[in-house]
Amino acid sequence: MNDWKTSIRLIGDDHSYQPGEMLSGEFFVQIDEPQDIRAVEVSVLWFTEGKGDEDMAVHYFERISNENGQFVDMRKSQQFATELPESPLSYDGVIVKIHWCVRIRVFLSRGRDFVTEQVFRLGNVPRGRAVVEGADLDSEPEALEQSAPASPADDATPRSDAVPDGDAADSPA
Amino acid sequence: MRTLSRLRRRKFRFRFHRKKRGDRVSGSARLATMGETLFFGACLLLGAVTLGLIVFWYVLPQWRVNRYFLETTCRVLVEPGVEKREEMETTLYQPTIRYEYAVDHMRYVGDRYDLLDTRYAERDKAEAVSAAFTIDETYPCWYDPLEPGIAVLSRGSLLAYWALLLPVAFLAIGVGGLGYTVWQFSASRERRAAIVQKATGKELFEDASEAGKFPSIPGNADVTNSPGTTLAFRLPIISRAGWHLFAMTLACLIWNVTVAFFLFLAIRKFVTGDADLVFLVAMVPFFASGIWLFVNLGRQFWRSSGIGTTRIEISDHPLRPGMEYDLFIAQTGKMHLENLDVTLLCEEEATYRQGTNTITDTEAVFCEQVFSQSEIIMEPSQPYQEHCRLRIPASGMHSFQGLNNSISWKLSVYACVARRPDHTRHFSVVVVPAVSEGAQA
Incomplete structure (x- = not known):
């Protein structure tokens, strides 16, 4: 069985973008047998995390298939670019969190697939903070945290084991 | 002093057991897919087999009668009657009509009313069929040209075709379910989402509409469709009170009418000297519940009718973080307002499924x-009106609407009325992201 690794590189210093800005990057798959790759899907999407069930929407989607007779060597850099939308902005709330990411899903022969993500921030909304229960509203107003948003670098590491929908993500042998 | 808890909502449904949420997935996705496949496969098989049987036994013969049987005339030989039959411990009635007809100079005798030899559960229906025929009279009949010995007096009903509906429904469930399962299995989640978004008109790249400009943010048509009298827009009220009141009234009526019926029976027994004390005692908790429902309904009416209308108008909409807006507050009614507060509130709302329950949490x-004002004496002719400023915090998150998660902004009006219960009304506003520096330039 092949060893594989997908590398994603986003253009930009801190993986933080503003609405309307162009998100561009590249990826490549390190694999011994590139013919084993049936298709690769590139998605730029947001998903929620927190107490509620997950919501997700895809902003950009591209499927590069090797099944139509045209072989694309995924070991070579593949570029992608898309203009980011106005919303929803990345948000780190108390029970609702919104994350943006570039997700690369590689489909191998024999029906296996694996996922790699690169998280980035859209906008700079500060972290949400719960209003203290029983706070007197006639006094100091309760406000969202005024500090700088959490650095996207904290969670910008590509994750090869993240399969939010429960699909199988096989590890390399 | 007023606390936040008055303004918060927490929707919670009673559940008999609590399941561990853990890593959110409480079951095996593969097992679920297998179960779904088996279920839909069984539906498909059941539908296909039943459809085949119905078509073979009922629809095809019926179709042949209508399509290929030839018409001729027949003469009824004996007085038509009804024959009683016992089939599978059920009594059925079949009209018996014996008749003769000729095909190619050959004489045939038939006794079928229709091809299916229909039997009736009620004798009246069978008698009605046989009563339509008289001995020695001639009637049209239809015979099979391939087998002239088979003839019918009626070319049949549409029942055979209606019988197709059931297996077709099973087939549709099976085919649709299996198709959906295959779709779930064969396409990645991102691909499915992209296709669904495209199919539902939410284009991936460009959408010129307001909703397309701010994806996942609720539209503001509810506000902009309602112009204000003083400021640009009148904010819509978030109200469930009307439905609560309707549901309570309905429940109260049904309960009390039922209790009154049983109470009437109990009293009648008592008056006729046949008093059933156990029954009377058993009625007491039901009667008490009915009284409690009446009292609660009265309190709800009292609460909702005592306060006049609250109106909030705003100078612009949708709102943006860091911006200030004019606000106009108007309250009608005849009352003594001990306190009137307007609070800007941002809430996260998360809905999740726990077993078979759906729970929504708010934070x-x-x-x-x-805005806050104390000791307001109001007269019906003179509604209370006030202007104030509303500022959305620069660090505020915009409104967000997902299937299971949302972030909503609203203005909560809290009225503390003398000699009445406190009252809170909510008005929704939509906050969109602030204009970025790049866009401003």
């Missing part, structure tokens, strides 16, 4: 008083 992440 306030911003709460600021924008």
Whole structure:
């Protein structure tokens, strides 16, 4: 069985973008047998995390298939670019969190697939903070945290084991 | 002193057991897919087999009668009657009509009314069929040209075709379910989402509409469709009170009418000297519940009718973080308002499934008083009106609407009325992201 690794590189210093800005990057798959790759899907999407069930929407989607007779060597850099939308902005709330990411899903022969993500921030909304229960509203107003948003670098590491929908993500042998 | 808890909502449904949420997935996705496949496969098989049987036994013969049987005339030989039959411990009635007809100079005798030899559960229906025929009279009949010995007096009903509906429904469930399962299995989640978004008109790249400009943010048509009298827009009220009142009234009526019926029976027995004390005692808790429902309904009416209308108008909409807006507050009614507060509230709302229950949790992440006034004496002819300023915090998150998660902004009007219960009304506003520096330039 092949060893594989997908590398994603986003253009930009801190993986933080503003609405309307162009998100561009590249990826490549390190694999011994590139013919084993049936298709690769590139998605730029947001998903929620927190107490509620997950919501997700895809902003950009591209499927590069090797099944139509045209072989694309995924070991070579593949570029992608898309203009980011106005919303929803990345948000780190108390029970609702919104994350943006570039997700690369590689489909191998024999029906296996694996996922790699690169998280980035859209906008700079500060972290949400719960209003203290029983706070007197006639006094100091309760406000969202005024500090700088959490650095996207904290969670910008590509994750090869993240399969939010429960699909199988096989590890390399 | 007023606390946030008055403004918060927490929707909670009673559940008999609590399941561990853990890593959110409480079951095996593969097992679920297998179960779904088996279920839909069984539906498909059942539908296909039943459809085949119905078509073979009922629809095809019926179709042949209508399509290929030839018409001729027949003469009834004996007085038509009804024959009683016992089939599978059920009594059925079949009209018996014996008749003769000729095909190619050959004489045939038939006794079928229709091809299916229909039997009736009620004798009246069978008699009605046989009563339509008289001995020695001639009637049209239809015979099979391939087998002239088979003839019918009626070319049949549409029942055979209606019988197709059931297996077709099973087939549709099976085919649709299996198709959906295959779709779930064969396409990645991102691909499915992209296709669904495209199919539902939410284009991936460009959408010129307001909703397309701010994806996942609720539209503001509810506000902009309602112009204000003083300021640009009148804010819509978030109200469930009307439905609560309707549901309570309905429940109260049904309960009390039922209790009254049984009470009437109990009293009648008592009056006729046949008093059933156990029954009377058993009625007491039901009667008490009915009284409690009446009292509660009265309190709800009292609460909702005592306060006049509250109107909030705003100078612009949708709102943006860091911006200030004019606010106009109007309250009608004849009352003594001990306190009238308007609070800007931002809440996160998360819905999740726990076993078979759906639970929604709410968490306030911003709460600021924008207006407060005490001791207001109001007259019906003179509604209370006031202007104030509303500022959305620069660090505020915009409104967000997902299937299971949302972030909503609203203005909560809290009225503390003398000699009446406190009252809170909510008005929704939509906050969109602030204009970025790049866009401003």
